[in-house]
Amino acid sequence: MQAPPQRLRVWDLPVRIFHWALVALVVSQIVTVSIGGNAMEYHVLGGYAILSLVAFRIVWGLIGTRAARFTNFVRGPRAVLRYALSLNRADVEHHPGHNPLGGWSVMAMLASLVVQAVSGLFADDEIMTTGPLWKYVSEDTASLFNVIHETNALVLLTLICVHLAAILFYLVRKKQNLIVPMFTGSKPVSGPDAESLRPLEGTLRAIVVLTICAAVTLAIVTI
Ligand code: HEM
Numbered sequence: 001m002q003a004p005p006q007r008l009r010v011w012d013l014p015v016r017i018f019h020w021a022l023v024a025l026v027v028s029q030i031v032t033v034s035i036g037g038n039a040m041e042y043h044v045l046g047g048y049a050i051l052s053l054v055a056f057r058i059v060w061g062l063i064g065t066r067a068a069r070f071t072n073f074v075r076g077p078r079a080v081l082r083y084a085l086s087l088n089r090a091d092v093e094h095h096p097g098h099n100p101l102g103g104w105s106v107m108a109m110l111a112s113l114v115v116q117a118v119s120g121l122f123a124d125d126e127i128m129t130t131g132p133l134w135k136y137v138s139e140d141t142a143s144l145f146n147v148i149h150e151t152n153a154l155v156l157l158t159l160i161c162v163h164l165a166a167i168l169f170y171l172v173r174k175k176q177n178l179i180v181p182m183f184t185g186s187k188p189v190s191g192p193d194a195e196s197l198r199p200l201e202g203t204l205r206a207i208v209v210l211t212i213c214a215a216v217t218l219a220i221v222t223i
């Protein structure tokens with residue numbers, strides 16, 4: 001019989017701050033684009049912030065704490081299929097991070113965010129706002145980036161809806177609250193080698209990584 005799950009700190013502070021800052025910024029992107037006009041200035045700035053955050057998260061997926069690493073949650077098709085087939089069972093698996101399906105949904109959201117923020121750099125609203133790199137591409141290329149920016153916005157929104165539906169499914173069907181751990185960092189985890197993070201583990205390293213990512217973004221958008 002499996003040992004009962006223990007409550008362990010799995011999400012480091014940088015991942016939690018990354019998540020809730022990203023949520024606020026994506027909402028703000030939708031609001032600013034809906035208002036239009038001068039609010040587009042904030043849309044552009046918000047886009048830079050998202051680009052820095054997503055670049056940070058990609059680096060953090062390589063050198064972050066255990067649960068944050070891609071190697072911990074990007075699983076092969078066999079593990080994903082096995083997990084997907086067990087989804088409708090009422091019992092729960094307590095993963096020390098994202099589950100095999102959730103891992104791919106995270107990767108899909110990160111990829112879509114990269115496409116959205118990068119295409120925005122070349123986009124043009126044909127009124128008063130252009131991305132900072134728009135001037136370096138031809139008119140045809142700029143309109144291609146516009147199409148990518150508009151189409152991928154729908155892809156991103158769809159992925160976010162799937163993300164929210166999945167979280168609701170875990171809450172209602174599996175009675176597993178994944179939301180509180182994204183605030184506190186701690187969740188029930190089973191498995192013999194599961195370990196708790198120290199309270200501020202990785203924070204200093206994360207500040208260095210985020211500063212570098214923000215500096216690189218700033219350099220790109222001001223060339
Ligand atoms: C992940 C971040 C971003 C999100 C979620 C986002 C979202 C959106 C959405 C939903 C639209 C309206 C598309 C439509 O008309 O159907 C839009 C338009 C626009 N965005 Fe963004 N955007 C992001 C990043 C950026 C960045 C970084 C820039 C520029 C630096 C930018 C510049 C523009 C411009 C110029 C438009 C108007 C042109 C167009 O409609 O394609 N965006 N954005």
Ligand code: HEM
Pocket residue numbers: 015018019022023024026027057068097098099102106109110160163164167178179180182
């Ligand atoms: C703009 C909307 C959102 C976006 C773009 C987004 C994106 C993400 C991303 C990228 C992750 C992976 C975190 C990481 O490993 O660094 C994640 C995880 C998570 N998000 Fe969101 N999120 C959004 C909204 C929300 C909302 C509103 C909630 C709460 C109701 C939420 C709850 C969670 C939870 C609980 C996890 C961890 C899931 C797990 O335990 O595997 N998200 N989200």
